[in-house]
Amino acid sequence: MKQTKMISQFTERAKSLGFIAVGFSRPHRPAHFDSFLSRLADRKHADMTWLERNLDVRADPSKLLAGCRTIISLAYPYPNVRHETKDGYRVARYADPSQEDYHLRLKNLGENLCGWIQKDYPESRAKVCVDSSPILEKSIAWQSGLGFIGKNTLLVIPGYGSYFFLVEILTTAALQYPTIKPMAEHCGTCSLCMEACPAGALEKPYHMDAWKCLAYLTIEHRDDIRPALGLEMKRCFLGCDQCQEACPFNKGAPTIAVSMPSADEILHMGEEDFKTRFGRTSLARPGMEKIKSNLRAARS
Numbered sequence: 001m002k003q004t005k006m007i008s009q010f011t012e013r014a015k016s017l018g019f020i021a022v023g024f025s026r027p028h029r030p031a032h033f034d035s036f037l038s039r040l041a042d043r044k045h046a047d048m049t050w051l052e053r054n055l056d057v058r059a060d061p062s063k064l065l066a067g068c069r070t071i072i073s074l075a076y077p078y079p080n081v082r083h084e085t086k087d088g089y090r091v092a093r094y095a096d097p098s099q100e101d102y103h104l105r106l107k108n109l110g111e112n113l114c115g116w117i118q119k120d121y122p123e124s125r126a127k128v129c130v131d132s133s134p135i136l137e138k139s140i141a142w143q144s145g146l147g148f149i150g151k152n153t154l155l156v157i158p159g160y161g162s163y164f165f166l167v168e169i170l171t172t173a174a175l176q177y178p179t180i181k182p183m184a185e186h187c188g189t190c191s192l193c194m195e196a197c198p199a200g201a202l203e204k205p206y207h208m209d210a211w212k213c214l215a216y217l218t219i220e221h222r223d224d225i226r227p228a229l230g231l232e233m234k235r236c237f238l239g240c241d242q243c244q245e246a247c248p249f250n251k252g253a254p255t256i257a258v259s260m261p262s263a264d265e266i267l268h269m270g271e272e273d274f275k276t277r278f279g280r281t282s283l284a285r286p287g288m289e290k291i292k293s294n295l296r297a298a299r300s
């Protein structure tokens with residue numbers, strides 16, 4: 001009884017911080033680990049070679065925190081807002097250029113929750129992961145009942161959609177939570193995301209070829225984007241939301257926010273100007289040169 005209360009109070013606390021879904025699992029070999037390995041074998045991860053490292057940790061997330069007994073998966077939403085330059089070029093919704101980069105914001109919220117767990121488990125240790133630890137976060141979140149993995153390879157929460165970040169808290173506290181059944185997929189015969197992908201990156205349901213994906217090409221890929229891809233970018237110069245925009249689980253038209261100077265102004269920025277304007281935002285991750293190169297491609 002005490003445990004049930006603790007789990008529901010934890011969930012309430014997480015929701016009061018803005019998380020929309022919370023799930024629990026024991027450390028386990030992720031159900032999608034073998035398909036992750038085949039993706040690596042087929043080189044579908046493009047040149048993201050860091051995905052080839054720490055395979056033992058990806059297979060057993062408890063290696064990230066000695067004595068880990070529980071993994072808490074949390075979803076934190078980002079609004080359906082399209083952030084644009086004065087002349088209509090945009091970035092993917094997650095990369096809100098008016099806010100601090102999400103890694104920093106969400107790490108703080110995760111640590112707040114760790115402090116809360118420690119009140120009940122004073123001896124416990126915890127680790128917060130936000131999109132940069134070697135774990136299969138979507139698969140773990142699926143196992144904890146948060147949502148289902150759609151044909152666009154993203155986690156979808158029925159009733160909410162897929163515009164959210166995932167955060168994991170690994171803790172040595174053996175939280176006792178109700179039995180969880182992973183969610184069945186709800187895509188059915190829909191294939192709107194695959195039809196909407198302008199680059200053919202969703203080659204078949206649940207399979208994405210990073211070499212073709214505009215999100216990869218505009219964020220992770222070091223080289224310039226081929227000008228021939230300019231039209232396919234649909235004026236988006238960081239990330240790509242097209243397979244999410246097509247998904248019926250993401251409801252409603254976006255709000256447009258003009259939160260960036262014009263494309264020309266960005267292209268003429270020096271390092272100092274760029275750092276002052278975007279230094280703590282998600283645009284700083286790819287860096288100024290990559291952002292400019294993407295902008296040039298989006299304008300071609």
Ligand code: SF4
Pocket residue numbers: 152196197198199200201202208212213214215216239240241242243244
């Ligand atoms: S992010 Fe864009 S390019 Fe990548 S799979 Fe989705 S629609 Fe295709």
Ligand code: SF4
Pocket residue numbers: 150151152156186187190191192193194246247248249
């Ligand atoms: S667009 Fe359709 S097929 Fe793609 S993830 Fe959404 S529901 Fe599934």
